[in-house]
Amino acid sequence: MTRLQMTRRSLIVTGAGTVATGISGLITPARAKGVEATLSMRGGSNNYRPNAPIVDRIGGGGFWMTGTVRHAGDGAPLAGQRIQIWAHTTEGHERDPQSHGATLTDANGEFRLEMPQIVPAFGQPHGHLAYDSGEFETVFLRPIMANAKDKTLSAHFVLQPA
Amino acid sequence: MSLTRMILIWVALTCAVAVPVLAAAASPYLAWRDPIYILAGFAGIVGMGLLLVQPLLAGGYLPGLSTARSRYLHRCVGAALVAAVVIHVLGLWITSPPDVVDALLFVSPTPFSAWGVIAMWAMFAAALLALLRRRLRVRFRPWRLGHATLALVTVVGSVVHVMLIEGTMEIMSKTALCILVLLASAKTLADMRVWAIQPGRGS
Numbered sequence: 001m002t003r004l005q006m007t008r009r010s011l012i013v014t015g016a017g018t019v020a021t022g023i024s025g026l027i028t029p030a031r032a033k034g035v036e037a038t039l040s041m042r043g044g045s046n047n048y049r050p051n052a053p054i055v056d057r058i059g060g061g062g063f064w065m066t067g068t069v070r071h072a073g074d075g076a077p078l079a080g081q082r083i084q085i086w087a088h089t090t091e092g093h094e095r096d097p098q099s100h101g102a103t104l105t106d107a108n109g110e111f112r113l114e115m116p117q118i119v120p121a122f123g124q125p126h127g128h129l130a131y132d133s134g135e136f137e138t139v140f141l142r143p144i145m146a147n148a149k150d151k152t153l154s155a156h157f158v159l160q161p162a
Numbered sequence: 163m164s165l166t167r168m169i170l171i172w173v174a175l176t177c178a179v180a181v182p183v184l185a186a187a188a189s190p191y192l193a194w195r196d197p198i199y200i201l202a203g204f205a206g207i208v209g210m211g212l213l214l215v216q217p218l219l220a221g222g223y224l225p226g227l228s229t230a231r232s233r234y235l236h237r238c239v240g241a242a243l244v245a246a247v248v249i250h251v252l253g254l255w256i257t258s259p260p261d262v263v264d265a266l267l268f269v270s271p272t273p274f275s276a277w278g279v280i281a282m283w284a285m286f287a288a289a290l291l292a293l294l295r296r297r298l299r300v301r302f303r304p305w306r307l308g309h310a311t312l313a314l315v316t317v318v319g320s321v322v323h324v325m326l327i328e329g330t331m332e333i334m335s336k337t338a339l340c341i342l343v344l345l346a347s348a349k350t351l352a353d354m355r356v357w358a359i360q361p362g363r364g365s
Contacts, residue, residue, distance in 0.1 A: 042271035046260035090194045094258060119194050120329025122254070122261050123272050142271055148328065 035075035037137065037160040044140030047093075048130060052084045052100035058115035059091040059098060064152040065127060066112045069105045072160040077109025083157070084130040085113055088121030094128065120148050129155045137162050168225040175218070179211035182339045185332035202253025203330045209246035210324055213317060214343045215239050220313075221350035237292065244289050247282055274326035281319025288312035303359040310356040317347045 069081045084102040092099040103113040125145040136159035143155045219236040255262040265275035
């Protein structure tokens with residue numbers, strides 16, 4: 001005949017095991033959902049001019065727009081993706097053609113484009129970025145600078161196939 | 163009221179309205195803005211100044227003015243306020259149409275836009291109520307409560323709108339003007355007891 005013997009040790013072991021199982025079950029494994037696609041931000045596409053030319057630098061430079069482009073799901077970096085950038089800067093309004101430019105991501109999915117200093121416009125110092133090349137769903141971003149005197153601003157894209 | 167006191171009040175009011183305008187005129191950002199955008203911004207700043215004068219005229223607090231004169235000027239300043247807001251919105255529209263469309267449709271990414279648009283409609287409604295007062299044939303006190311409520315929405319909406327905006331007004335003069343606008347509005351509404359719509363009670 002088997003008797004259920006609950007010693008202090010077995011209680012601690014089974015108790016800890018139960019708690020551990022419960023907690024690990026509550027934590028959603030990262031692999032299950034993957035990296036979610038970035039959604040366009042409100043107002044992101046305002047004053048967009050499609051097909052801005054790829055440039056080494058917008059205007060005189062002095063300010064850096066940086067960021068990354070990755071694939072939704074596995075988060076793999078996407079190389080050679082065209083990102084269009086525009087803002088109200090010391091050299092022009094958002095709608096002005098010279099305020100617009102584009103750049104390509106490198107092998108690590110990173111991009112970096114020098115542009116004139118962004119200045120507050122319509123109440124916030126902000127920039128605009130677009131992925132609009134067709135292979136993936138179009139995304140418009142409108143990041144805000146924490147401080148109007150910042151010399152850099154970044155924005156990150158996670159794209160899903162169109 | 164002594165002449166000195168009278169002069170001091172008028173000088174103080176002139177400073178309260180003029181200093182924010184002058185401070186904004188010293189902004190380095192102006193160098194990177196088109197004239198129409200600058201005009202739109204200053205129309206907004208002047209509007210805030212008029213928003214300080216309006217309750218003071220309504221309450222009859224400004225020295226040297228008869229009640230009739232105060233009321234007449236209250237109408238004139240009201241008309242100027244409507245004009246300032248129209249110039250403000252039109253100027254912004256010309257500068258960046260999509261941003262203004264977003265604001266008017268309440269889908270703007272900037273939280274201050276909605277406050278500004280709410281204040282604008284409340285102000286238009288207050289002005290309309292003033293224009294139609296005789297035709298509406300409502301008693302004076304209920305009419306005044308309606309006009310004052312819309313004015314209060316205009317004031318609160320405008321103050322939040324202005325305080326959340328970065329890059330147009332200088333922060334200290336902006337904050338001071340906003341506090342004065344709130345105080346002047348609160349004092350006028352309280353002194354008039356606008357909520358008491360039954361004549362003879364509490365007045």
